[in-house]
Amino acid sequence: MKRNTKEQFSEALYQLLQDKTMNEVTVQEILTQAQLGHSTFYRHFSDKYDVLTYLFHHRLSPAIFHHASEKDYCSIERDYIQFLSAYEPMMRNIIEDDHNIFIHLLYTKYLQLLSKDVHLTTTQYHILEIYLHGTIMTSVSWFRKGIQKSPEEQMYLFKEALPYALKDLF
Numbered sequence: 001m002k003r004n005t006k007e008q009f010s011e012a013l014y015q016l017l018q019d020k021t022m023n024e025v026t027v028q029e030i031l032t033q034a035q036l037g038h039s040t041f042y043r044h045f046s047d048k049y050d051v052l053t054y055l056f057h058h059r060l061s062p063a064i065f066h067h068a069s070e071k072d073y074c075s076i077e078r079d080y081i082q083f084l085s086a087y088e089p090m091m092r093n094i095i096e097d098d099h100n101i102f103i104h105l106l107y108t109k110y111l112q113l114l115s116k117d118v119h120l121t122t123t124q125y126h127i128l129e130i131y132l133h134g135t136i137m138t139s140v141s142w143f144r145k146g147i148q149k150s151p152e153e154q155m156y157l158f159k160e161a162l163p164y165a166l167k168d169l170f
Contacts, residue, residue: 006044008034010055013048018089021096022052049101052094056105065113073162073170074155076113077135080106081151084143095140107136118169127165135161 012033016025027048031041045051064083065076084091094102110132115125135158142149149157162170 005036005040006054007058008036009041009045009051010058013051013055014059014090017093019093021093022048022102023096023098049099052097052101053105056102056109061105061109065109073114074159076110077155077158078151081139081154084139085151091143095144103136103140107132110136114170120169124165124169127163131161131163131166 009030012030013025015033016029020029025048027038027041030048030051031038034041045054064080066079097103111129114128114132120128139154141147142154
């Protein structure tokens with residue numbers, strides 16, 4: 001079965017991220033890896049970050065958030081922590097991105113999953129935004145620094161940090 005063009009570029013970026021950081025990857029390398037041309041690339045994407053966004057939504061997010069239907073913060077967070085560990089070299093390369101695209105995509109997905117089907121007041125929603133930003137940036141910081149925490153320890157710390165206004169919801 002032939003993959004569509006967007007998937008070819010996405011797979012090319014995925015392969016390149018096994019050995020290079022997002023900052024190091026160039027559009028030309030994506031073209032070479034995908035064995036496709038400039039005009040085809042720019043018909044579908046404006047830059048390498050568009051390819052990363054596509055890769056996130058079509059491959060990484062489904063793999064990371066496969067328990068998302070449970071709408072349970074602990075399950076979602078555990079899946080993310082386990083995914084980081086299982087794909088550590090590639091994830092290190094993805095988060096080394098001066099534009100922080102992956103981190104933004106991750107934050108947006110968490111916010112979407114956790115606020116869906118839950119009635120939040122405006123204040124609770126803002127608290128959730130702050131909390132998610134803090135926990136995601138903390139886990140990324142630990143990951144970048146090589147600080148090893150078990151999924152259970154991370155879950156304990158993040159659960160302890162959960163603001164009182166959200167405790168009954170998550």
